[in-house]
Amino acid sequence: MNFFEYIIAPFIFIIKQIFLFSYDITGNYGISVILLSFAISVLLLPVFFLIEKTKKRNDTVKQKMKPLLDEIKRCYKGQERYYYIKTLNRQHNYSNSKALIPILSLLLQIPFFIAAYQFLDNYEPLSGINFGFINDLKKPDGLFGIINFLPIAMTLINLITAYFYTKNGDPSEKKQMLLVAVLFLILLFNLPAALVLYWTMNNVFSFFRLFITHPEVFKKPDLKTFINKIYLQLNPLRKKLRLFLAVITLIAIGTQISWAIQFNFDTIVMRLFLAIAGSFLLTIITAFAIVSYKIxxxxxxxxxxxxxxxxxxxxxxxxxxxxxxxxxxxxxxxxxxxxxxxxxxxxxxxxxxxxxxxxxxxxxxxxxxxxxxxxxxxxxxxxxxxxxxxxxxxxxxxxxxxxxxxxxxxxxxxxxxxxxxxxxxxxxxxxxxQTYLPGKHYWLIVILSLAYIFGLIFFWNPLIVYSSYPENFYFPAIAILSQNFIPFIICIGISIFIFILFPKKVKYLFLIFILSLTLLAFLYCNIIPFDIGTLQVNFFSNEQNLVQSPFYFFIENIFILTVFIIVYHIIKRNFVKPVIWGLIILNFTIIAQSLFVSINTGHFYHTKNTQNENDSINNIKGKISFSKDNKNVVLFIIDGAQGWFMNDILNEKPELQNIFSGFTYYPNTLAMSTFTYASVPSIMCGFDYSVENMNKEQDKNISSKITNASELFLKKIKQKGYYFTSTSHCYSNIDYKKIDNYLPEWHPSWSYELELGKPSEMWYTRLWENALFSCAPLSLKPLIYNNKKWLVSKQTDINSNEFHKYNFQRVLPEICDNKSDETNFIYIHSLFTHPPWDVMNDNKNFIRFASPYANFRWFVKTFIQWIEWMKKNDVYDNTKIVLVSDHGVGWSLHERIEVKVPVNWEENTAIDPRNFLHLNALLLIKDFNSKVPLKKDWRLMSSADASSIVFDENDPTKSDSTSRTIKAYITKWVQDIDNTNVYDISDEFEVKDNIFDLKNWKKIK
Structure with missing residues (x-):
């Protein structure tokens, strides 16, 4: 028990005893809450009387001091005023601390309020108990949907009490009581109805206490004078009110007759009576409103x-x-x-x-x-x-x-x-x-502000984002400047034109607005960026962070208001030169920073992908050759495919067992890690390149370790005499000239094979949309994000990345031949099932925002076309195929988990569903000359077994023993792998025999 609990414990005891005693008497929890509130009010009543008595005495002293105090404030300033006031207070035996006496009555109730909150909130018998219009005393009353009635009633009672309490008192007390009323409305609005009922009744009793402590505020006004006053106001309005009544009555009667003609006259008499009565009532209300206004x-x-x-x-x-x-x-x-x-x-x-x-x-x-x-x-x-x-x-x-x-x-x-x-x-x-346009230089402030805002959106932020991972883009950085130059000029031109048209007063507002936006854009982009994860073309990896509590929005609102107020005072005080110099520095800094980082990537004028392909042009053939007579080995890494999806597809389409003849499906497969850069080295080189083993080499960065794995993989292939055809190796800096036949991301000839046009590059638009998103407050970010649809892009748009990754799979049957005389090793790393997940329908229309399962189903469809090509061209039987994924689906990037695995999550003590599925890799193996329909093998496998299988070295699928223990790692994403030496492991597991039995999972870190 901490210090606070020691302090509050006696109050909780008092609350509990009174509440339970009240329930024993009444047998009703709602009435017990009311009696509890009444009992506490009675208990504190003597203290309240003492406080009010002291307050009245102090108010009398203040009234005596007021003339002298006003004179001192008028005649003196600074320390002289301070000492005179101090002397005056001493002469009248008055202290400024006595001004806090009115707050004592509230402070006295706070411990009881906290105790009532802790007791009632934890008192389970209140759950599901209704009381009057309250359906559940443990929940907000929700009488009007989102509007809870009790907090509003409580606030109204507070305001009425404040009105009467301060009727003849100090106006500053009224402000204090209004502030307290609003504060409690906000604090209690969504709290359980039982607690709000307690505090509401407390306020009711406080109001009735005024009849004892302040009876003078309830003196009745002279009734005769009041009636005469109303009569004098109504008398001139009699003709107008009669006319109003006649018009309203005619309209009401007309609508009822019209309704009766359309439907029936069964209730016409009652309807006409209600129409006339309603007209009279509306006239009375109107008269009351007019008189109230006039008075x-x-x-x-x-x-x-x-x-x-x-x-x-x-x-x-x-x-x-x-x-x-x-x-x-x-x-x-x-x-x-x-x-x-x-x-x-x-x-x-x-x-x-x-x-x-x-x-x-x-x-x-x-x-x-x-x-x-x-x-x-x-x-x-x-x-x-x-x-x-x-x-x-x-x-x-x-x-x-x-x-x-x-x-x-x-x-x-x-x-x-x-x-x-x-x-x-x-x-x-x-x-x-008044408006304060700061002389002739305000134009310069406007132009520099617009240049910063639109430059940040269209040029500088996109360049910085581009530079963070340039390998992800298929265009040079300078293309951002050329593509966005026209939108930049148009936006600045329109803004200046509108500013010219504004009258002077509006120009003043626009100046404050645009300068505030500049400051906010700088702060949001550079000082307090919002963590939303990495941008995956259409969506952010941590988009759930857009959901924040109301408190966050409240703080942001205050923050934005503070910025506007600061800018307002800067303009008002005519700080023109500092503002202009500040804007010049801001523009220069962001321009220099963005150009520096983008030029240093080596991608400013051309992409490295293009450069590499030009350098190794001799080994780019744009074809994949199989041999009809010699062996072919295919290692196909399908990035991010969910292992259990294959089981669902086989259940959905049993005929696939014959199409995938010769294959063995291993559902019980564990990925090495949850990210590609941590899993691929072990797929190439086995468990020697597990995450744990690579972390032992702390003197090398991750990029060099992955490159070493690629080079060792290549060395093994060449030692076994294979002709090596390969796509690029993810995160590796291997020299592609060493590869016999290098397959680029895309080859120009492949577009002719599929009769494809040139893709529209979505990244040009997405980068400035992302910049706008970064500059915006949280309240507007979801508007720009538009649930992954963004502002401009259409659902059928596709960029180079997606164009290449999807169409490469489709073009495989078109770019393969069976004319090779050598043994072939074909390595393909496909991003087909990597997020974002999209599909192409039967009409070849590109459809965005598909589910991971729909995307995988499309992959299987295209992979089958490649299998059928192999069968048709007599290379299927003499080809070993290993289809493996580096990890499962990262379901945190999708709205919800859409796969059901045979796992009893209630038994889980080690791993949550998302991490489990992220580690469930796909593994299908077809050995040489294997022809039987697809079968399942439930032995425990790892994605790292792919290396042993393709090289036929200690192949676990050929072992009689099926009992194994394998390690898997939950790693964190690190973007700068050139300057990072170890993988950041958040969780490490040992799994024995069956991944679907959670009892077999042991967390060792």
């Missing part, structure tokens, strides 16, 4: 809200509205509620200022604006009606039917934001807000 007109016209507060409230409402609307997993109700809480006061402030400015604007423009505002308010009311009724609202205008449905709170907030934005010009004029 309080002077007060309303005197209301002044600081512009900073209005714009902060409006910005926060818009920010949280977008954060809710574009939330990664769908509309977020909590963020939407926060948006509405910010919207309502800002909308009210806007409407008040709109009314105040009435006499200062043209009547026509005011009427038009008023009509638009009335329509938006009416729309909001309709949304509220839908929420209460729970059914959509349909209506017709000129035979056009309109239906309002869906997330009505979203529509409510949307209409409110539009209405509030419409009041901004009137608010601006009513408050006479």
């Amino acid at each position: 309080n007109k002077e007060k309303i016209l005197k209301i002044k809200i600081r512009p900073q507060l209005f714009f902060i409230l409006l910005f926060s409402a818009i920010y949280f509205f977008f954060a809710s609307w574009f939330f990664f997993t769908g509309t977020n109700d909590v963020l939407l509620l926060i948006a509405i809480l910010f919207l309502l006061p800002s909308q009210l402030i806007g409407l008040i200022n709109f009314v105040q400015i009435k006499k200062s604007v043209k009547k026509t423009s005011f009427i038009i604006a008023a009509c638009i505002l009335m329509l938006t308010l009416a729309y909001q009311i309709i949304c509220l009606v839908i929420l209460i009724e729970g059914t959509p609202v349909a209506y017709q205008i000129f035979n056009i039917e309109f239906i309002i449905t869906g997330n009505t709170w979203l529509h409510f907030a949307e209409a409110g934001i539009i209405a509030t934005i419409l009041t901004i010009p009137y608010y601006w004029k009513n408050n006479a807000i």
Whole structure:
């Protein structure tokens, strides 16, 4: 038990005893919570009386001091003022700490509140217990969907109490109580209903306590005077109200008769009665609203809200509205509620200022604006009606039917934001807000800011991302500059043209806006980048990080507001030269950094892939030769294929057993690691190049270790007298001139074989979209990401990477021949099943965002075409084929796991499903002259066994013993393998005999 628990334990004991005693008496948990609240209030009542008595005494002293205090503040400044005030306080025996006395009543309740929270939250019998409209005391009441009624009722009671408590007191106390009310609304909104009920009743008892401590605030006004006041206001409106009543009644009666004509007259009398009664009620409400306005007109016209507060409230409402609307997993109700809480006061402030400015604007423009505002308010009311009724609202205008449905709170907030934005010009004029354009140099600020923002998006950030892994791209870095130059010029040109058209006041706002965007773009891209993982063409590896708690959005909102406020004061104080120099330095730094890193990659003017292929042009034949008479060995690495998928496909299509004749499928196969760069060396060279063994050589970087594995692999092949045909070796720097027949990523002649055109290079667009994504706040990132669809790209777009990896598989039957006289070793590493997972339908249309299983099924279909070519050309029987994957599917990159393996996860103590599936590799083996239909072998295998099988060295498939223990590693991705010497192992496992029995998994690290 820690110190806090020692302190709170007595309070929990008191809460528990009172609650259980109340339940013993009533047998009702809801009433017990109310009695608990009442008991605590009674228990603290003497202390409250003492606090109020002390407060009143201090208030009397403050009133006596006030004239002298005001005089001192008027006449003196600095230390002199401080010492005079200190002397005055001493003379009246007053201390500033006594100003905190009103807060004592709240502080006194906090320990009981915390104790009630801990007790009620952990009290399981409350689960599923209903009380009145509360369905479950352990959950928020959810009376209106996302809107919980109890916290709102609690806040209203707090506000009423604050109104009466401070009616004759210090206005600063009212602000404190309002702040506390809002704070508790936010804190308690999504807490269990039992706790909110406890605190709500506590506030109710606090209100009734005012009748004892502050009876003077409840004195009744003179009723006769009040009635006369209302009569004087209503008397001039009698004719207008009669006309209003007549028009409303006629419309109501007309609609009911129209409805009866269309349907039936069975209930026409009741409908007409309700229509007339409703018209009277609406007239009374209208009269009440008009009278209330006239009585309080002077007060309303005197209301002044600081512009900073209005714009902060409006910005926060818009920010949280977008954060809710574009939330990664769908509309977020909590963020939407926060948006509405910010919207309502800002909308009210806007409407008040709109009314105040009435006499200062043209009547026509005011009427038009008023009509638009009335329509938006009416729309909001309709949304509220839908929420209460729970059914959509349909209506017709000129035979056009309109239906309002869906997330009505979203529509409510949307209409409110539009209405509030419409009041901004009137608010601006009513408050006479001054603008501060910083002389003639503001143009330079605008141009430099635009150059930084659009340069960062179209040039500099794409170059930096390109430079992080240039081997992934099939175009030089300079192509980014040439491809994006026109969009860059267009965006800057349009922005400057719009700026020229703006009036002076709007130019001032635009200047603040564009300079703030520049600062935010710099901060988001360079200082506080958002961790979303690596970009896999269409999606991020850690896209789930887009889902953050409301607290994160709250902090980001404050952060953005702070940036805008800082920029506002910079412009206001005319710090032009420092701003210009700062922008020049920002532009120069980002340009220099991006050009430096991109030029140093060696890919700035041309790609290394192209350079290598040109250097080794003599051994690029663009063909794969098999021998009909001599042996052929094929080692086919299919990157990221799920081992268990083959089992599902065989169950789905049993006829594949004959097509894959000669093959043995090993479902019980374990990958060496979860990443290619850690698994491929062992596929080439066996367990000598396991992750553990490679980590023993700590003086070499990972890149050189992989290259060593490639060279040893090549050496073995040449020693056995094979003619070597090979694709590129992933992450290896092997000299491809040593390979007899090097297969490039793509050969120009292959396009003619498949009658293909040139692919559109998606990366040009994706890189600037990614830059925009990096610059944007979290509230807008999902909008740009668009659930992997992004802003511009279509589902049928394809880039060079995808064009090559998919069509290479399709072109295999077209580029193979059987004219070789040598023994052949064919090594192919295909990224076909590597994310992103896409497919091509029967009409050869490219379809994006397929499931990993659909993608694998397409791979099997294309692989079968290659098998059929081998059979047709008499090279199948004399060919050994090893089809192996380096690891299984990384399901964290997909929305959900879509494979069912024969595993009882309840027995699991060592590994979670995602890591298990990531280590489940594919392994199919066809030996020479094997012809029987495909069979399954359940012995434990490893992806590292591929080397022993292809070289026929201690082949485990030919061993009589089937009992084995194999190690596997969960490794972390490291991009800079040239400067990293060891693999970062997060988990290490030993697995015995059967990977599907989780009891056989032993975690050793």
